[in-house]
């Protein structure tokens with residue numbers, strides 16, 4: 411089926427940094443045709459040439475090879491139109507000039523601020539761009555609480571069917587997140603261990619070394635909780651905790667994720683006080699380079715109390731996970747960029763190795779999403795040698811799926827291809843987003859009631875000391891910071 415793509419917000423950061431490189435990689439891989447039209451719209455008045463020069467510059471900046479005939483040919487697929495996408499007349503003219511063939515499927519990517527999702531959709535509708543064979547892709551953040559999400563969603567679903575709406579959470583497009591599903595559900599050996607009988611705790615860390623500079627205003631309205639926890643961290647938690655779906659069909663997977671979200675224990679003020687930590691970075695150094703504090707970033711308001719770090723102990727009230735804490739943490743300007751899931755298994759019920767067991771690390775499954783993509787099982791093993799007392803050591807089994815030199819596709823490649831294939835499995839359904847907001851809203855409301863302010867942490871650290879205390883109270887420690 412022939413498809414065209416319309417990128418609304420086509421010269422913004424997301425489009426230039428992620429979407430065009432991903433589309434080009436799909437073209438290189440033979441996944442999309444050379445005759446696909448990619449129409450970019452934004453209000454800025456740019457000539458076609460100035461636009462393609464900009465696309466090339468951004469791609470080159472990321473190390474892309476722009477001298478090839480293939481790149482030139484890809485640029486030939488791009489069309490730039492300067493217009494206000496909230497205006498029906500302008501969208502009508504766009505359809506007439508570039509998207510008039512209604513036999514071709516149409517994917518519309520809303521790479522704009524969410525405030526204009528509704529007016530853009532209405533303008534498309536009035537312009538006759540909305541049709542059965544089109545799909546619409548929307549980016550997070552979808553609202554900043556349950557109520558605003560419902561309002562955005564009502565606007566979208568007044569015009570589109572649910573199966574036409576693709577809500578992106580780019581963490582679901584990361585290769586290792588999908589590998590986790592393969593590891594869990596394609597192998598028999600893990601499933602019997604994947605429950606509260608054998609798992610002691612789960613840790614999910616998404617650490618960033620970058621700060622909020624460059625998009626301070628947006629970030630300050632969201633904070634780490636809305637920007638990262640509501641979507642990426644909760645989606646990862648769902649993939650770790652969900653029951654095996656009956657099939658890989660989109661709704662089977664999404665039903666299981668939604669069930670996990672609805673089993674998250676709601677937090678009252680007492681639990682919020684005990685089980686959540688907010689932080690905000692102050693000036694420090696990362697990789698030896700000094701970096702400003704959150705309140706000194708360009709465009710910052712010096713009194714902001716927005717959290718740039720969150721740590722949470724979450725509990726899932728169901729048979730499989732009762733009693734197993736899920737420790738989540740994410741933050742900006744942490745020591746380094748790293749995202750990983752650590753599943754720590756319980757100790758053996760009786761040790762025949764005496765004190766050694768207490769000194770060695772036990773069994774862990776480590777699923778690292780970035781910077782490198784690793785799935786590793788840590789086990790105890792005998793140290794080689796003639797020692798009489800069977801000395802133990804920790805060894806790692808590498809369960810990664812990639813062969814040497816093979817690089818994983820970027821998440822946006824995978825997700826864009828799935829939109830083109832009309833496969834919504836890795837996209838988030840409205841009821842999942844609602845359930846996630848419901849849980850997050852309670853925490854945010856409790857923070858407001860309790861007058862909670864973020865604790866300071868130095869840029870380049872692993873977050874405020876309270877985050878260590880949160881897990882230490884349970885006699886445990888964060889895996890990464892302990893190494």
Ligand SMILES: NC(=O)C1=CN([C@@H]2O[C@H](COP(=O)(O)OP(=O)(O)OC[C@H]3O[C@@H](n4cnc5c(N)ncnc54)[C@H](OP(=O)(O)O)[C@@H]3O)[C@@H](O)[C@H]2O)C=CC1
Pocket residue numbers: 418419420421422423424425451452453454493494495496520521522523524526549550551
């Ligand atoms: N950048 C990122 O890495 C990520 C972004 N997102 C989300 O993606 C969306 C886009 O983000 P980002 O690219 O960073 O934002 P930018 O501000 O960089 O880009 C927004 C784009 O929308 C265009 N635009 C705004 N209003 C209109 C209008 N009325 N008609 C036509 N075009 C318009 C802007 O151009 P102009 O002003 O010329 O019209 C610009 O091209 C947001 O919802 C954001 O939250 C989500 C995750 C990551």
Ligand SMILES: O=C1O[C@H](COP(=O)(O)O)[C@@H](O)[C@H](O)[C@H]1O
Pocket residue numbers: 580618637638
């Ligand atoms: O959605 C977002 O994600 C990025 C982090 O994505 P990653 O793939 O680079 O880990 C984050 O920086 C940004 O604040 C947030 O909006």
